[in-house]
Amino acid sequence: MIMKIEGQPTVVAICINFNQAQYTIDCINSILKSNYTNLHVILIDNGSKKEVVDKMLKGLKKSPLLSIECIDNNLGYVRGVNYGMRLGEKYNPDYYLILNNDTLIDSESVFNLVNTAEKYQQKAIISGKVYHYHNQDYLQYIGQSIDPQGGINQISIVHNRNEKDNGQYDMEMEMGMLDDIYWLIPIGLYKKIGGYSKLFYLYGEQNDYAFRAIKAGYKLVYTPHAKLWHKGGVSTCNGDKSSPKIEYWTTFATLKLAALHMDFDKSKRFIVTWSVRKLVKTILLFLQGKTRLLNVKAVILAIYHFKCWNVIRYNDNGYNPFG
Numbered sequence: 001m002i003m004k005i006e007g008q009p010t011v012v013a014i015c016i017n018f019n020q021a022q023y024t025i026d027c028i029n030s031i032l033k034s035n036y037t038n039l040h041v042i043l044i045d046n047g048s049k050k051e052v053v054d055k056m057l058k059g060l061k062k063s064p065l066l067s068i069e070c071i072d073n074n075l076g077y078v079r080g081v082n083y084g085m086r087l088g089e090k091y092n093p094d095y096y097l098i099l100n101n102d103t104l105i106d107s108e109s110v111f112n113l114v115n116t117a118e119k120y121q122q123k124a125i126i127s128g129k130v131y132h133y134h135n136q137d138y139l140q141y142i143g144q145s146i147d148p149q150g151g152i153n154q155i156s157i158v159h160n161r162n163e164k165d166n167g168q169y170d171m172e173m174e175m176g177m178l179d180d181i182y183w184l185i186p187i188g189l190y191k192k193i194g195g196y197s198k199l200f201y202l203y204g205e206q207n208d209y210a211f212r213a214i215k216a217g218y219k220l221v222y223t224p225h226a227k228l229w230h231k232g233g234v235s236t237c238n239g240d241k242s243s244p245k246i247e248y249w250t251t252f253a254t255l256k257l258a259a260l261h262m263d264f265d266k267s268k269r270f271i272v273t274w275s276v277r278k279l280v281k282t283i284l285l286f287l288q289g290k291t292r293l294l295n296v297k298a299v300i301l302a303i304y305h306f307k308c309w310n311v312i313r314y315n316d317n318g319y320n321p322f323g
Contacts, residue, residue: 008038009094009114011184014084015101016077017056018046023231024101025059031099032063036110040091041066042084047074076318077202082195094122096190099182102133102231112225113184116172122186124219125210127178128226129165136229139163143222146176151266152207152257175220180206182228192216199260201316203246204253211261242291244298245322251278251302252309259310275303298322 013031017024024043031041043066045053053070060066067087075083085096095117097110109128117126130141140161144154154177157169183206193212196205210220258270282299285291301321 008036009118010091011036011039011095011097011110011114012085012088012091012093013039013041013097013099013110014044014081014088015041015099016044016046016080016084017048017052017101018074019048019052020101021048021052021055021059024056027099027101027103027105028066029059029061030104030107031110032061032065033107034105034110035107036114039065039110040088040093042087043068044080044084045070046076046080047071074318076316078196078198078200078205078316081205085190085195094187096185096187097182098180098185099228100180100230103182104133104229105182106227109182109226109228112223116221116223116225117184117186120219120221122188123217124221125178125183125185125189125213126221126223126226127181127183128223128228129169130179130181131165131227131229132162133229133231135162137164139165139169140230140232141179141181142169142224143173143175143179143220144177146174151262151270152211152254169222170224172224173222175222177207177210178220178222180209181230181232182226186218189213189216189218198315199256199313200253201249201318203249204257207253207257208260211257242295243322244292244294245320247282247295247298248302248320248322251299252306255303255306256309259306271306279303294322 015024015027028041028043045056045068057068069087081098088096095114097113099105113126113128117124127143129139132138132140139158142157144156147153193216197208200208214220254274255271258267258274262270279299282291282296286293286296
């Protein structure tokens, strides 16, 4: 068995790459600059093209802390992360750090995430400040407020996901939702509820995991002392957040989350009213020339496919009618 370093919790960082060599090179190299010493990094390549893998391997710093696993076929984000966590068990970790590959993490962030987690006796998922990758003084995300009605309507605290950081969020806060752009998961939670749910493939998996964590008695906590810079959206559609492919996945995920994590009567009402509002809004945007007809089709198909899914609740294999 691989032993812990005496006195410092063991952190296993997990990052997934799929055909994005340079982003991943920059991300992993930033992790390896961390001032946290008891750290192991697992990079999962999810079936990328050979030329991408070759470029990535050439650009990564050689380090005994880094383990690279290349998978022949794309497992998808959820299964890729779960695979990484299973591999990470050999290090006997105290925490898993999950982070997107289109990020740069500050050298002190791992230490500050762990320091906050220890304050909560390893009973919380911890995240921190997320800045824009190309506008580095502006915040993109720190978390979402608690839904006062006990539903899934957690509103992002950072206005329009774009606020200059003037210290307005320099206090530790409990959140209603965090995003796995980066977050620190205590091993006790992983042992209690497992990894990400296979009911999701991409989008919604972190919401589901956070809701399950809360139900298991864990908190979601934001610390202002951890910092990361995030490109956002590059894992699908080359960053085109208005793509019908993303529209389909996010619509489908929202409805699944409502079915899984709201009371039965509330979820029935939410699913009907939210679906109607979503469809009407998308149609109006199309009529105003602000979205594509394919996006309207994406919403309609996602609602229909959700109705089928909600009967048998099958595992998501990544099917998307838009490519």
